[in-house]
Amino acid sequence: MTQALAFSIPSTVGSIETYIQAANRVPMLSEAEEIQLARRFHEEQDLEAARQLVLSHLRLVISIARGYLGYGLPHADLIQEGNVGLMKAVKRFDPDRGVRLVSFAIHWIKAEIHEYILKNWRMVKVATTKAQRKLFFNLRSLKNGYEGGHSLSPGQTAEIAAKLGVKVEEVGEMETRMTGRDMALENSADDDEDAYAPIDYLTDSHYEPTQVIEAREYARLQDEGLRSALDGLDPRSRRIIEARWLAGDESATLHDLADEFQVSAERIRQIEVKALQKMRGLLTA
Numbered sequence: 001m002t003q004a005l006a007f008s009i010p011s012t013v014g015s016i017e018t019y020i021q022a023a024n025r026v027p028m029l030s031e032a033e034e035i036q037l038a039r040r041f042h043e044e045q046d047l048e049a050a051r052q053l054v055l056s057h058l059r060l061v062i063s064i065a066r067g068y069l070g071y072g073l074p075h076a077d078l079i080q081e082g083n084v085g086l087m088k089a090v091k092r093f094d095p096d097r098g099v100r101l102v103s104f105a106i107h108w109i110k111a112e113i114h115e116y117i118l119k120n121w122r123m124v125k126v127a128t129t130k131a132q133r134k135l136f137f138n139l140r141s142l143k144n145g146y147e148g149g150h151s152l153s154p155g156q157t158a159e160i161a162a163k164l165g166v167k168v169e170e171v172g173e174m175e176t177r178m179t180g181r182d183m184a185l186e187n188s189a190d191d192d193e194d195a196y197a198p199i200d201y202l203t204d205s206h207y208e209p210t211q212v213i214e215a216r217e218y219a220r221l222q223d224e225g226l227r228s229a230l231d232g233l234d235p236r237s238r239r240i241i242e243a244r245w246l247a248g249d250e251s252a253t254l255h256d257l258a259d260e261f262q263v264s265a266e267r268i269r270q271i272e273v274k275a276l277q278k279m280r281g282l283l284t285a
Contacts, residue, residue: 020062023062089107142164
């Protein structure tokens with residue numbers, strides 16, 4: 001049986017170099033050992049067997065995470081997320097399918113690292129759909145093959161679009177998102193007091209607490225005033241106002257009310273005008 005049991009891996013919170021050295025010292029498993037451990041875990045829920053499977057594949061996570069250092073995120077964090085993917089792979093690994101864990105785990109490790117990058121690389125997410133995520137990572141990989149500045153030329157953009165099977169406009173849009181500069185919402189302490197920061201024009205004053213309270217109070221007073229004005233009308237006038245102005249999409253026409261009260265449409269209009277005038281007087285009193 002493997003000697004992985006004797007190894008204790010330090011946390012990535014400490015020295016990343018120490019962690020990598022310790023992970024690389026863990027012996028790799030033979031195919032027979034891997035199958036035996038996987039069966040122990042799935043058939044007997046042996047957590048120690050799962051731990052040995054994870055320990056023996058930490059070097060794989062480190063190698064994959066190293067390929068994502070260009071995103072400016074801490075190597076330790078990338079490894080930590082990759083380890084989560086590795087543990088998910090161990091949980092789902094079927095030793096009877098004839099595939100080694102190393103091949104099966106790559107997808108899960110990369111998926112977890114991808115999710116971490118997309119959540120943390122920008123405050124405003126650069127890729128939200130599955131297609132955008134695929135374009136995001138493929139585009140960054142292909143860009144590394146071009147020399148020169150950070151921005152792609154029209155020819156390079158068209159070439160990448162052809163390789164990825166997407167529209168030129170989609171590559172251009174993703175390129176703009178990826179190269180966009182992060183901007184602070186507020187001025188720093190060293191900035192001029194008169195400097196205009198995004199927070200000054202992004203703030204929605206409609207949700208400022210005092211204005212919300214004032215708006216609610218104004219709406220309450222309007223509602224009370226409307227009810228009071230309606231109470232000052234005779235039943236026929238009130239019915240006409242409610243049917244014409246307060247019924248929403250089901251408001252009645254003059255002819256509908258004329259049929260209801262057995263009078264002409266013109267008479268309904270006259271009653272309506274008189275009732276509205278009376279309500280205005282009550283509301284402004």
